Amino acid sequence: MGMSIGRRLSLLVLSELLLAALGIVVSIVAFKRLSAETAYLRHYIFEPFVVINSGIESSNALFALLARPSANVPEQARRPIMELRFFIDRYQRDWLTATSTLPEAIHLRVALERAGKLKLLEEERDAANIVASVVASLERTTGLVGPAPAAPYVHRTDVEDLSAALVRLNKINLRYMEVAYVAYEHNRQIIFLVFLAVGLGGVTAASLFGLAVRRAIVPRIRGMVSAVQRFRELGVYEPLGSLGDDELAVLAHTLNTSFKTIAERDKERDRFLAVAAHELKTPLTIMKGFSQVALAQRNDAAVRERALAIIDRQATRLARLVQDLLWSARMSGGELPFKPRAIDVEDLARRVIGEFELVAKDHVIRLVPRGDAHLLGDPELLEEALWSLLVQAVAVAMERDPVLVTIDAASASRVLITIEVRGGKDLPEDLEELLEPFAVVTFEGRRDEPRSTGIGLHLVQGIARLHGASFRIERRPGDLMVFSLELRR
Structure with missing residues (x-):
């Protein structure tokens, strides 16, 4: 038994509705995914890069103090050192990817592993440790932490090591930014391909269902139209052949009955x-x-x-x-x-x-x-x-x-x-x-x-x-x- 026209049309409409629903679901998931990726880049990739630059500025301030011999260096160095302490504590707590258990850190480690750049984690940890060690040394020599020294001082070598570590940390975060951007582009392409696949699948499915409905309807309707034209031109009643048992068959039966009635009426x-x-x-x-x-x-x-x-x-x-x-x-x-x-x-x-x-x-x-x-x-x-x-x-x-x-x-x-x-x-x-x-x-x-x-x-x-x-x-x-x-x- 062939599928009825009504059922074919129902399946066509149902497929269109399912494809529309799938498109909406994919759009929502893609939107959430891209939103999460954007928030991740903003808070975990771009923000630490900005904060490192502020640390570099504090380091440069220390260099400026050392360049002025007449200045009271230890006293004036306390504020930049406190800013550096705040920076390194926050960095190790929120952005040190090698040891952090935050979802963003895990996400970045996966991206680094996919890119084959896990060595950056060790480099980041070494650079952060150097910054923390130098900041601790500066705190002791300037009397910010521990017993006050008899003669507070700031070693140039500490400032130089600090500046070098901060520059290194900055370069590492630039590499992180490159890896994260590549991962973002990869995800964006995947989402685009999913959208393309859903769209092409929807068009293909709709076309196939449409062709199936057309194949089931058009030839039979053409046969009916031809029969009507022959009846109109010749006035001869030619019964339509077997057209199945669906809605078009009902229409064909109606036409047969109508033709027969008209032919009999003409005879009468x-x-x-x-x-x-x-x-x-x-x-x-x-x-x-x-x-x-x-x-x-x-x-x-x-x-x-x-x-x-x-x-x-x-x-x-x-x-x-x-x-x-x-x-x-x-x-x-x-x-x-x-x-x-x-x-x-x-x-x-x-x-x-x-x-x-x-x-x-x-x-x-x-x-x-x-x-x-x-x-x-x-x-x-x-x-x-x-x-x-x-x-x-x-x-x-x-x-x-x-x-x-x-x-x-x-x-x-x-x-x-x-x-x-x-x-x-x-x-x-x-x-x-x-x-x-x-x-x-x-x-x-x-x-x-x-x-x-x-x-x-x-x-x-x-x-x-x-x-x-x-x-x-x-x-x-x-x-x-x-x-x-x-x-x-």
Whole structure:
């Protein structure tokens, strides 16, 4: 079983969300890592370099005192020596990498090991020890620490050793700075490569999922589009092949059903047009024939009267059929006029039956009214509906069987019009098919009798809908066909 389109799209969206989440996590980790590296460089690499320079300045101050013989060197040297003591104590406590257990020191030792420069640790420790030793000696000779000497003094060799050790310590920290910067660049490149890998992986994964979805959708949609174009150009129904069991398969099934319905409707329309053309031709032929008879027998009054009566009857039949076609077209376009006013349904039914009996002489039409049948409606539309129902009833009725028309107006809220006739053996099992726009009723027609193309019942349904009414067709025991039109007052 193939993966459904919905599942493919869900996986595509999920992958995009996961990649976005991964990108956010990587960004946060990278930001924290770079922030930590920056803080490490600032506090453990750059700051001691600045402090060493201050120690060098203190050492230079001692040299300046020694250069002035008239000055009280031991007394004036105490302040620079105290500054040097503060410097070396802080340096050995906070920045002596060889012996410190601080995370920053450990981090730098790892970088030095990676760079192959662990010897710098020993050099740093020796230089720091020399500075501490010289500062201690200066403290003793100047009386800052221990018993006060009889004659305080400052040895030039101590100052020179101190200056040399400080310069050496400064150079070592410069080397540390180089190693730390290389390590920082290494970490930055790793972060860049991780970002690049995540980005490329995301683009690749999204592209692969997108291609998978496209491969699953596009060819099948193209097949559907081609089928639609062929159907539009040729009007030929070609069922779509097997398209799986996913959402597109549902769409394909819908298209198949639609194509089949349209093709069947086209067949029904062609059949309807053939029947309608025949029904239009029949009264015209009859009218043409009897007009010629009347012209040929102008002096025979009886022949002329009979011919004119038949021509009038066929003209009525022809006018009704044309009216059905026109109203059906207007109803399809939503343009069927609706002009309601107060009418008497019983009086309207008597008038329609009287006109209908002129074209349906082989059937007796009985009208049974019950109650006051006044209501609000469009008389022209209701007249057309009643005429269409009578045509349908006569079309399916057995020869010379009566047609019963009942108008039940006993209810205060409705008027029920029913037309009952025996027949309908050739009607479809599903009577709802008679309400289709191009339905055709098969029956044994009789000469000069009204025949039904089925469009009348479609009109009746539309007219009932305009009046907020209901229309039903029923088959009852004993081959009884019942057409019911229930109108609200």
